Amino acid sequence: MNKTRFHDYGTQATLSGKKRMLVIKVISILFPFLIIGGVEAGLRLFDYGHSLQLFITSPQNHDYYQLNPAASLKYFSNADIATKGNSELFKKVKDPGTLRIFVLGESTTIGYPYFHNGSFHRWLQFRLMHTNPDQRLEIINLSLTGVNSYTVEGFAKELLPYQPDAVLIYTGHNEYYGCLGTGSTDKIAGSSFLVHLVLQLRELRITQLMANALQKVPPLKLSGKEGGGKTRMEMMVAEQQIPLGSAMYERGIAQFTANMDNTLRILNGANVPVFISNLVSTEKDLFPFISIAPDSTTYPNFGAVYRQGEQAIAKGDSAAAMRYFLDAENSYSAHAGCNYYLGVLALQKGDSSAAKTYFDKARDLDALRFRAPSKLNKVLLDLCSKYKNAHLVDANAAFEAASPGHIIGNNLILEHVHPNLNGYALLSDVFYNTMKKQGLFKAPNDSAMSFAQLLQAMPVTVIDSLAAAYKIAHLKGSWPFNTTNVHDTTLIASEEQQLAYEVAFRKTSWEAALQQLYHSYNQNGDFARAATIVAAWVQEHPTEAAYYEEAGNYNGKLNNTAEAIFYFKKAFAMSPTFDVARTLFVLYLKQDNAGKALPYLNYAIDHNERRLNLLPVKDCLLRILELQTVAAREPANIAVLNQIAGLYFRMGNKDGAELYVEKVLQASPGNRDALHIQSQLKKA
Known part of the structure; x- marks a missing residue:
């Protein structure tokens, strides 16, 4: 019994030793990862490096x-x-x-x-x-x-x-x-x-x-x-x-x-x-960057025939050039430049189908793979x-x-x-x-x-187009284009060109250049170009209501009523205010669209921070809607048309009043009521 007991103790000691060795091995394996994990945690704690999440x-x-x-x-x-x-x-x-x-x-x-x-x-x-x-x-x-x-x-x-x-x-x-x-x-x-x-x-x-x-x-x-x-x-x-x-x-x-x-x-x-x-x-407008020349031993005739083709093109002899390049192509068909020349010559002959085949092949054979x-x-x-x-x-x-x-x-x-x-x-x-x-x-x-x-x-500004031209001129003067005679595109003769040049070569920002040009346009009374810049800002900052409102204001100045409504509606949807609601109400009335004007008038009444008396205006608007329903049924009812014109005049909507006066005078040129409203409109 004692031997068995001592034998058990020995077995347990051996097993215990093996477990310790296993733990040591596991720790040895994990230790570098623990060190790395600790260093990684420390670097993140001290905000080293960058988070690369999207x-x-x-x-x-x-x-x-x-x-x-x-x-x-x-x-x-x-x-x-x-x-x-x-x-x-x-x-x-x-x-x-x-x-x-x-x-x-x-x-x-x-x-x-x-x-x-x-x-x-x-x-x-x-x-x-x-x-x-x-x-x-x-x-x-x-x-x-x-x-x-x-x-x-x-x-x-x-x-x-x-x-x-x-x-x-x-x-x-x-x-x-x-x-x-x-x-x-x-x-x-x-x-x-x-x-x-x-x-x-x-x-x-x-x-x-x-x-x-x-x-x-x-x-x-x-x-x-x-x-x-x-x-x-x-x-x-x-x-x-x-x-x-x-x-x-x-x-x-x-x-x-x-x-x-x-x-x-x-x-x-x-x-x-x-x-x-x-x-x-x-x-068709880019000669291949790199053409792989054939081995002169395997293709001994290619080089000479290809050069003869280039010489014929330089002399303006298209027929001879076509013969030489076809001979070169038949000798070695994997030369990008040869296929490009064949495309040019086929296009000169009016064979656009063959030309396209050659141009496509030239692009695929171009060994400098930018395309x-x-x-x-x-x-x-x-x-x-x-x-x-x-x-x-x-x-x-x-x-x-x-x-x-x-x-x-x-x-x-x-x-x-x-x-x-x-x-x-x-x-x-x-x-x-x-x-x-x-x-x-x-x-x-x-x-x-x-x-x-x-x-x-589309509101693409002159800064966008000119800056792009300067960038491309610079690019074409660099490798792999190395084009000469590109300096004419960078001549500076106006404020717009100067600002665009500075944008192109990162001497100023796009926003700063547009801001400067925007002020210049306003000072010169060029509201159409100023409006283009504001519309460009809307596209750049589509989440900011202030740009939409400003674009609406400029289109209002320019009598672009539909576009003004577009921008003001966007501004209102993002950030509804009394002023924008009242503006939309007025613009819709200019378009004789009383139904679409009413919700904005209601908002202005409910949020009347200016404490204006708008209820009489609403009464007029509701009456106009009733009369327009009658006019839709009875388009020749002169009395109804005159009433609408009069109500619009009372509301200060000259455009709407003029519209209905014209309708009446077309049907009844001597109508007294219409002529009276017309004379008042001229005085207003």
């Missing part, structure tokens, strides 16, 4: 969210070239009936080089506001310059808790050279899994600490000499030659396909409609057929239809991929019509704003 509470109004300015740091390895987006607000608590739309993408999507009201989402916002003036609308553009599908996918993952009614996407041109692109300087070698892992790790403050420390190591830090004078475009390109069909080319296609597939899967699973546009770029290859549009088409909530916005077809010979060029594109103002307006139109077709909003025939009306009314 949205933050707006510093301007704590009832609203806005895009986190630091959100891009998750995607850019180098904080010095990380871009920031818009600060467009949306309510933390979504109002019932609100149409909330998020926009995802890259530089085209944010509206480069115009930004602000030149961007397609602002054209869309302006049109939707006017088409459905009573609809609560929030369009929040989350796009960034220099990003690609990784950022679109990452932002899409964070959107769902914020109740999107739709997501609009335009992306693809930056797939190779945007941050994390396969050919960019800001890339992570390896699989997509590794990229996503690194993106998750960047949210940790300890990772940010390590990254900041590495940035300060001299051999790893970009010197001023290397980065100085270079555009972001140039600094982000690592691989200048990515041939069609190469391994790096195919990785870019695969990367885009996987990221966009994941984006659409996430949004489709939440039943969020997605409107994703295919891509447009210039074809998305046509294969990405095929990817988007396939993905939209895969997910029921994904709807293709066929911008490419719309741009081709609006271009001579269906070949996109500088009629709609500024340089290589960014639309001009007409192009951005057209892009908004394709999104608008696709969304309308899918029933995302209603467009009543009596209030829907047509595309022609949009082009006429």
